[in-house]
Amino acid sequence: MTERIGFNSILEDNEEHYYTLLEATINSVDEWASITIIKAPRSVSVRISPSEIQHSQPMLQEILTFHNLLKIKVNLSKSINTSSNIQYSIDI
Numbered sequence: 001m002t003e004r005i006g007f008n009s010i011l012e013d014n015e016e017h018y019y020t021l022l023e024a025t026i027n028s029v030d031e032w033a034s035i036t037i038i039k040a041p042r043s044v045s046v047r048i049s050p051s052e053i054q055h056s057q058p059m060l061q062e063i064l065t066f067h068n069l070l071k072i073k074v075n076l077s078k079s080i081n082t083s084s085n086i087q088y089s090i091d092i
Contacts, residue, residue: 002019002023002035004019004037006040018070019037022035022063025062026059026062029058030050030052030059032051033049034048034051035048036048044090044092045087046087046089048063048087049084049085056084056086060086063086073090075089
C-alpha cells in the first residue's frame, strides 16, 4: 500500500515514473510493505515498513541499487539498524 502526502493532483511524468518504479522495486521484495511518500517544498521523504522484519535488509539493498542506477543521492535515516523501517529523503 502506498500513501502519498503533499502532492498535487497532477505529477510530472518523471516524478510519476520514479514513484511507479520505486513501488515496483519495493514490491519485488515484499508485496505487503507499506510505503509513505511525503513531499515537502525542498525534499521528498520516504518511509517503508516491511511486512516482516527479514525483508528489511534485502529491501534496503534493492532501494540503494535502484537509486544508484538512477544516480539519485538518498539521505538514509540512522534508525534503520534499530528498527525494521527504512526511511530516507531526497533533496529536490
